[in-house]
Amino acid sequence: MPSYYRLPEFSLTDQAGKSVTLRDLAGRVWVADFIFTSCGGTCPLITAKMRKLQEVLPPEIRLVSITVDPARDTPEILAAYAGEHGAAGDRWLFLTGDKQALYDLCVKGFKLPLDTEGGTAAEPIVHSTRFVLVDKRGEIRGYYSGIEEDELKRLAIDANRLS
Structure with missing residues (x-):
């Protein structure tokens, strides 16, 4: 399985108001996605798929959903x-933080597209629907469609292989 990129250090805030850094996730395999809570488009669908991953993946694999709308998506x-x-609980983290830090992490760190100006009423922020598999060293090991069932199966196999 290839190693694509090493993630940069980051410091964000989870849904409980606690700081979460790349170092906090070190030593664990994790799956990341990008969402926002007021999204009426793809976010509910990929969040449902992430929940399915929560049910099928071993408990030591973390899930990390990162908002692209930090002005609205507070920890509460x-x-x-x-x-x-x-x-x-602690297994599936929802992260927010400084807008520029989040956007840089999405585009420069995870190498995913993000457009805050070209959206629709239902989805004013255009973002990737991909899940990203990250290994224990903070390296991206795979990108998977967050919508296609076959891709989720492949993600589960690859995540188990790394854990």
């Missing part, structure tokens, strides 16, 4: 969203 809003979607 993310906590409510996590609860609505059955996120398991």
Whole structure:
């Protein structure tokens, strides 16, 4: 399995108001996605797929959903969203933080597209629907469609291989 990129250091805030850094996730395999809680487009779908991953992946694999709308998605809003979607405590993190830091992490760190100006009413922020598999050293090991079932199966196999 190839290693694509090493993630840069980051410091964000989870749904409980705690700081989360890349170092905090070191030593664990994790799956990341980018969402925002007011999204009426793809976010509910990929969040449902992430919940499915929570059910099928071993408990030591973390799930990390990162907002692309930090002005709206406070830790309290993310906590409510996590609860609505059955996120398991410390296993599935919802992260927010400084807007520029989040955008840089998405585009420069995860190498995913992000457009805050070209969206629609239902989805004013255009972002990737990909899940990103990150290994124990903070290196990106794969990109997977967050919508296609076959891709989720492949992600589960690859995540188990790394854990």
